[in-house]
Amino acid sequence: MSKFKHFVGIDVSKEYFDAVVILDGTKEKSIHSQFANDYKGIKSLCKWLKEEGSTYENTLVCLEHTGMYGKLIINYLTSFKFDIWVEMSLKIIRSIGLQRGKNDKIDAERIAYYAMKNQEEAQIYEPPRKVIEQLKKLISLREHLVTTRAMLLRNSKELKGFEPELSKIYAKFCKSTVKGLEADLKNIEKELDNIIKSDENLSNVYEKSTSVTGVGKVTTLYLICYTNEFKMYETPRQLACYCGVVPFEYTSGKSIKGRSRVHYMANKKLKKQLHMCAISSIRAKGDFKDYYDRKVAEGKNKMLVINNVRNKLIHRICACIRNNKNYELRLAS
Known part of the structure; x- marks a missing residue:
């Protein structure tokens, strides 16, 4: 039996958020209010919930994954021990079925109803440690700098084949920018290394992951950040599904016999990183x-x-972390 008595649905936007509470698990007993998306507004939310008898002990709070807009709410409510369920918006929409009309109040009510209906399957949010948040920010910045550098170099190379004179001018003015980007990237790499070395658990997970043939530093850091140090998934298959490397059967009766294929809803960044790892491991001598x-x-x-190969890499990484052992390549006797 679920411990939750009340269910809160929050629809978040940049400046404010709407909250709907379903009291006593009865859809007809729902109340709505709107708050500013700042500390003052969140304090008002907590006061409002308390007045309605909704506390951290008997309430499940659900909101969509909206990135930075919902971060303040999540951090504040987590600090007050509220159980928070951060869910994909597409999952909520599809579970409700055909709906007509849309506004912030209705969306908050639908989120609350989703939480109440699926409370047994709720995945309570576990906030990442501060060091993981630092890694996320640095990796995101690194990604932007790498993309910018690649764009500048690519444009210069393309111009060289068609307009050599213009290419020289372009390269001249971009030279210092590219050098600055490369210097910043080196500093970011050093900072990432320092963060890894300074944290015992992080250093251990990093060592076990990179011991697998083909798996490098960047892929490991992406996996650590997106899985909250491999805590978000219970089995390697679940993680492989999240990364989009597990094929699913597509058949129905005798007429529909599609080939097995991976699902389009996946973490594209992790999939790309794992693809590069797979290519690297195939090129290296080994199994x-x-x-x-x-x-x-x-x-x-x-x-x-x-x-x-991508799928096998995930299983090997998870096995190394689960058994707390570095990967050992078994050579044929």
């Missing part, structure tokens, strides 16, 4: 190269085999 060559020789599609 993955042997596996790839054998399957391709059997007539298997190359991308299918690469996806299988």
Whole structure:
């Protein structure tokens, strides 16, 4: 039996948020209010909930994943021990079915109803440690700088083939910018290394992950940040599904027999990083190269085999972390 008696749905926007409380698990007994999306507004929310008999002990708070707009609410309510469920908006929309009309109040009510209906499946939010938040910010900044540098270098290279004179002018004015970006990237790499070394648990997870052939620093940090140090998923298959590397069957009766394929709803960044790891592990001498060559020789599609390697990499990483051991390559006797 669920411990929750009241259910709060919060629809977040930049300047304010709407909150709807379903009291005593009865949809007809719902109340609504709107608050400013700042500390003062969140304090008013807590006061309002308390007046209605809704406390951290008997209330489930649910809101959509809205990035930075919902962060203040999540951090504040978590500090007061509220159980918070941060859910994908698409999951909420699809679970409710066909709906007509939309505004902030209705959206908050639908979120509250979703929480009440699916309370047994609620995934209570566990806030990441401060060091993980630091890693996230640095990795995000690194990604922006890498993209900017690549764009500048690519444009210069393209111009060289068509307008050499203009290419020289372009390269001249971009030279100092590119150098500055490369210097900043080096500093970020050093800071990332310092953060990893300064935290024992982080250093341990990092060591176990990078011991797997083909898995590098950036991929490991992405996995650590997106999975909250591998706490968000109970099994390697769940993580593999999140990364979009698990194929699912598409058949129905006798008429529909589609090929198995991965789902489009996946973390594209992790999928891209794992793809690069798979290519690296296939190029290196070892069991993955042997596996790839054998399957391709059997007539298997190359991308299918690469996806299988991505899946295997996740299982190996999770096994190393679960057993607290570095990966050991077993050579054929």
